[in-house]
Structure formats: structure tokens, C-alpha cells
Amino acid sequence: MEKLMTLKIVSPDGVNESTECDAVNLAARDNRKGEGGGSVGIRHNHLPAVIALEPGAEVIAKLNGSEVFRKSISGGFAMVKDNIITVLVD
DSSP, X not given: OOOOEEEEEEEXXXXXXXXXXXXXXXXXXXXXXXXXXXXXXXXXXXXXXEEEEOTTOEEEEEETTEEEEEEEOSOEEEEEEXXXXXXXOO
């Protein structure tokens, strides 16, 4: 059985994009001291999380090692729960 997740990109207008994938890479934002941040990889059954995203970074989704989605974002937040990654952008 394939271990798939759903990536959704959501703006104030609603769901803009939705795709099935088995891996997602995000760029987490640094804290006010410039610490933390970095690349976050998400796979099937990832623990629930809320991640502040780096402005100007990309959201990348892959399926079987091939890129199926790439989008630059102006910042926002990602929520990971029950194999659904919801990226909230403005």
C-alpha cells in the first residue's frame, strides 16, 4: 500500500492547489534571534505540527522521488495533521 499524503495550498480565496505526494519539503522561519529555521521534511505519519514558513521560500512535493509540485510563497504557516499538509498563504 502506497503511503500518500495530501498537500493543500490555501489562501483567503480558498484552496488554490491540492496534490497527492509522499514527501514535502518546507523552509521554516527563523525566530526573532535568527535561530532555528532551516529545511523541514515531512513524510507519511509525521507528528502533528504547526510551522512558520520563511518568506520567499518554496514548497516542494514529491511522489516516488519525482517532483510533482513546486511553488514559491511569500510566507505563511503549514499545519501537519493526519497525513494532510495545509499551507496557509496570504
